Amino acid sequence: MKHKKIISGIVAASLLAASPWTPALAESLKWNYVNTYEEQDGSLFNSENYDFMKFSEIGVKLTEIEKQSNRVKVEVKGQSSTGQPLYVVTIASPDSQGKFGKIQALRKQMFNNPDKAQDWIANNPDFKVPVMINGSIHGTEFVGSDAIIQLIERFSFDNDETTKEILENNILIFNVVQNPDGRINATRFNGEGIDLNRDFITQSQPETQETVALIKEWNPMVFLDTHGYVKNYAPNKQGLIEPCTVPHNPNYEYDLYEKWAMDQAEAMETEIMSNKGSFTGSLYQSMEGTYIPQRDDAEGWDDYPPIFTPMYAMYHGAYGHTLETPTNDMDGVRWMYDAIMGALKNATDNKQEMIKDQIEMFRRGINFDHPFHDEGFFPSAYVLPLDPKDPTVTHKAVNHLQKNDIEVVQASKDFTAGGQSYPKGTYIVKMDQAKAGLANTMLWDGEDITEEVDAMYDISAWSLPELWGFEAIAVLSDFEVTATKVNQVQSQGSVSGKGPFLIPNSSVKAVNLVNTLLLQGVNVKRDKKGNFYTEAAANTISATVKQSGLHIESAKVPAEAVEVASMKVAILKDGGMNKVQSHSGTKLALKRLGFAVTEVSPAEVAEQGLSSFDVFVYSGTESLIARTQSRAGNKEFGFQNPAQFDGFKANVDEFLNSGGKYIAVGAGASNATKTLCLTDNTVVVGDYNSNGIAKVDYQGEGVTAGYISDDFGFVYRPVWYENTGNDEVSATFDDNSDFFVAGHWKNNVAAQGKAVIVKEQDKDVTLIGLEAGFRDHTDYLFRLLSNSIFEK
Ligand SMILES: [Zn+2]
Numbered sequence: 095m096k097h098k099k100i101i102s103g104i105v106a107a108s109l110l111a112a113s114p115w116t117p118a119l120a121e122s123l124k125w126n127y128v129n130t131y132e133e134q135d136g137s138l139f140n141s142e143n144y145d146f147m148k149f150s151e152i153g154v155k156l157t158e159i160e161k162q163s164n165r166v167k168v169e170v171k172g173q174s175s176t177g178q179p180l181y182v183v184t185i186a187s188p189d190s191q192g193k194f195g196k197i198q199a200l201r202k203q204m205f206n207n208p209d210k211a212q213d214w215i216a217n218n219p220d221f222k223v224p225v226m227i228n229g230s231i232h233g234t235e236f237v238g239s240d241a242i243i244q245l246i247e248r249f250s251f252d253n254d255e256t257t258k259e260i261l262e263n264n265i266l267i268f269n270v271v272q273n274p275d276g277r278i279n280a281t282r283f284n285g286e287g288i289d290l291n292r293d294f295i296t297q298s299q300p301e302t303q304e305t306v307a308l309i310k311e312w313n314p315m316v317f318l319d320t321h322g323y324v325k326n327y328a329p330n331k332q333g334l335i336e337p338c339t340v341p342h343n344p345n346y347e348y349d350l351y352e353k354w355a356m357d358q359a360e361a362m363e364t365e366i367m368s369n370k371g372s373f374t375g376s377l378y379q380s381m382e383g384t385y386i387p388q389r390d391d392a393e394g395w396d397d398y399p400p401i402f403t404p405m406y407a408m409y410h411g412a413y414g415h416t417l418e419t420p421t422n423d424m425d426g427v428r429w430m431y432d433a434i435m436g437a438l439k440n441a442t443d444n445k446q447e448m449i450k451d452q453i454e455m456f457r458r459g460i461n462f463d464h465p466f467h468d469e470g471f472f473p474s475a476y477v478l479p480l481d482p483k484d485p486t487v488t489h490k491a492v493n494h495l496q497k498n499d500i501e502v503v504q505a506s507k508d509f510t511a512g513g514q515s516y517p518k519g520t521y522i523v524k525m526d527q528a529k530a531g532l533a534n535t536m537l538w539d540g541e542d543i544t545e546e547v548d549a550m551y552d553i554s555a556w557s558l559p560e561l562w563g564f565e566a567i568a569v570l571s572d573f574e575v576t577a578t579k580v581n582q583v584q585s586q587g588s589v590s591g592k593g594p595f596l597i598p599n600s601s602v603k604a605v606n607l608v609n610t611l612l613l614q615g616v617n618v619k620r621d622k623k624g625n626f627y628t629e630a631a632a633n634t635i636s637a638t639v640k641q642s643g644l645h646i647e648s649a650k651v652p653a654e655a656v657e658v659a660s661m662k663v664a665i666l667k668d669g670g671m672n673k674v675q676s677h678s679g680t681k682l683a684l685k686r687l688g689f690a691v692t693e694v695s696p697a698e699v700a701e702q703g704l705s706s707f708d709v710f711v712y713s714g715t716e717s718l719i720a721r722t723q724s725r726a727g728n729k730e731f732g733f734q735n736p737a738q739f740d741g742f743k744a745n746v747d748e749f750l751n752s753g754g755k756y757i758a759v760g761a762g763a764s765n766a767t768k769t770l771c772l773t774d775n776t777v778v779v780g781d782y783n784s785n786g787i788a789k790v791d792y793q794g795e796g797v798t799a800g801y802i803s804d805d806f807g808f809v810y811r812p813v814w815y816e817n818t819g820n821d822e823v824s825a826t827f828d829d830n831s832d833f834f835v836a837g838h839w840k841n842n843v844a845a846q847g848k849a850v851i852v853k854e855q856d857k858d859v860t861l862i863g864l865e866a867g868f869r870d871h872t873d874y875l876f877r878l879l880s881n882s883i884f885e886k
Pocket residue numbers: 095096097232235320321322
């Protein structure tokens with residue numbers, strides 16, 4: 095499924111109760127919780143229903159097909175996080191073979207010279223459009239890749255009229271198994287524990303990066319993402335086909351998408367229904383259609399955050415659809431196959447008009463002509479000034495934007511924009527470009543959409559400048575600048591002066607540099623402001639500093655600075671509670687900060703303790719330390735018997751008593767900390783589906799060194815602390831009614847001015863209410879982790 099959340103206890107029960115279709119709801123479009131568990135307790139959803147194709151068989155099969163067909167090209171485009179091959183299959187009629195480069199070049203014309211592209215389309219009615227189909231991004235949703243294999247066989251060998259007509263008009267690009275790790279291990283996530291269908295803004299994972307490159311290579315006109323399992327969201331409507339309900343992301347040229355998306359969805363539904371007789375299950379025999387969120391519901395299945403693959407592809411001009419097949423069996427494969435065939439037929443019938451609107455999207459961008467948007471919605475440019483000492487974050491952003499087909503230029507002379515002067519070398523993203531919508535969705539601040547709908551299903555704010563921590567100034571008025579186009583930037587650091595040297599506490603790379611030096615045996619001190627100092631000779635550290643991208647200078651070491659040591663960090667492992675690894679984002683954050691991180695399961699902590707570690711990080715659901723697991727599918731990830739809870743608690747106490755450091759991150763961990771009696775604060779937790787960017791007043795020393803008051807934080811299922819007594823409060827939500835700046839958070843006023851980072855008075859226990867390592871996305875907040883770890 096596209097939307098799946100961590101839900102437990104009472105919340106889950108109420109959602110489940112609201113979920114199945116009831117006659118009372120049948121009369122009108124109504125808020126309908128579509129996000130529920132389809133799989134029942136005890137279901138072995140990976141294998142119980144049918145003999146899906148194992149990943150190990152897929153490569154062999156594709157090689158065989160390629161040998162026997164003159165329409166097929168099989169490529170391995172990169173590797174998964176555990177090194178599995180990512181297969182891409184391109185199918186085109188034999189006359190197009192060897193001309194892909196030319197076809198791609200014509201596609202590129204669309205955003206270099208859209209008017210010319212329009213003329214070319216009009217004069218060459220036999221042109222072919224790329225259609226991209228993404229297989230089983232969620233590993234356990236096996237049917238997607240199985241349907242794709244069947245489609246690959248059909249289009250490789252069959253010669254019926256439909257097959258021929260589709261191949262005369264389209265090039266089919268199959269991302270055969272988007273998540274090999276997940277297919278092999280029967281997990282929703284990849285080998286790093288990341289849900290790839292949440293990663294399309296961050297793009298932290300190799301699978302996501304390869305898919306982005308593939309989308310960019312082809313700019314597909316249609317993008318289909320194969321999922322499961324959705325049934326009975328409306329009476330006898332089986333499966334789900336997007337377009338989505340509100341809220342839509344405002345950065346889209348949504349009018350152009352909407353012109354075709356519903357027709358395309360209904361074409362898929364029609365194809366499924368026309369083959370109804372070929373389904374065997376009773377669910378399918380009584381099927382009267384498919385659930386199309388935009389048609390069949392008022393809200394509940396939104397396309398707001400472009401973290402989902404099709405929603406991301408829409409920013410490259412694709413008509414994007416998530417397809418959720420009803421069941422995990424051969425009927426499910428059949429449904430998916432038919433849905434895709436329906437889309438291919440529809441694209442074939444309408445390609446001339448559909449592609450005109452895809453080109454129109456690029457034309458609007460290039461000409462800065464946005465009839466769908468209010469004047470001033472898009473700025474004329476974003477200016478990205480460089481921090482001269484630590485340009486690493488801006489460099490990361492510049493490279494990221496370019497990998498996403500967003501043009502970035504660099505000023506070759508000083509200039510003035512919006513009344514502000516900037517030096518030569520400043521980066522600029524001009525908004526008169528083909529993919530302006532994508533540029534804006536990455537660089538804008540976002541908006542508070544709390545009042546727009548009852549709830550969002552996933553994140554509703556993601557601003558790269560605010561959450562990665564670089565400056566991006568939106569300039570509304572036009573300005574003159576002499577600039578050159580930039581390619582990928584290589585950050586190369588330097589050491590100047592004779593030392594001692596100051597390493598600013600300014601970024602993930604800066605902390606990584608410190609940890610790398612510590613591992614090399616270099617002595618490093620840290621002051622109250624969180625900055626680091628080393629008295630090592632320049633030539634001892636220069637190679638490492640060069641790699642870091644920072645420019646290090648000499649400074650006096652403050653008398654209060656104390657030596658820091660390389661720290662061994664354990665993080666509590668969530669093996670996959672409710673099919674999510676809730677600790678994965680923080681684990682990746684700690685690794686990127688340069689810490690040696692070991693994952694320890696609840697049972698391991700209970701049995702073996704934590705004596706070989708300096709720091710214990712709990713960042714995940716409180717369910718991890720429940721005495722018993724109520725859902726069968728979760729049992730293996732928690733305690734193996736209720737008594738292990740006592741062992742766990744005793745070992746954590748022992749660890750703290752012998753000088754260990756305990757850090758809790760987020761709501762689940764805060765609740766768990768309370769359960770473990772490690773805090774006497776009142777832990778207040780908001781809704782699971784509340785999330786976004788908030789103004790936070792950081793104290794600026796110790797745990798929050800390097801942050802200021804009126805700074806930013808990110809929450810997801812918000813948590814705050816009351817009755818903090820004599821504990822050290824290091825950060826509070828800004829004490830202002832508009833402290834919540836972007837996202838969706840009902841009743842956020844309850845948290846106004848409340849403590850959000852607290853250190854216990856009498857134990858080395860730190861509670862961080864913010865999502866300091868959220869899905870490897872909140873780089874800007876990662877240093878809350880390193881500060882906490884280094885703080886004595
Ligand atoms: Zn899915």
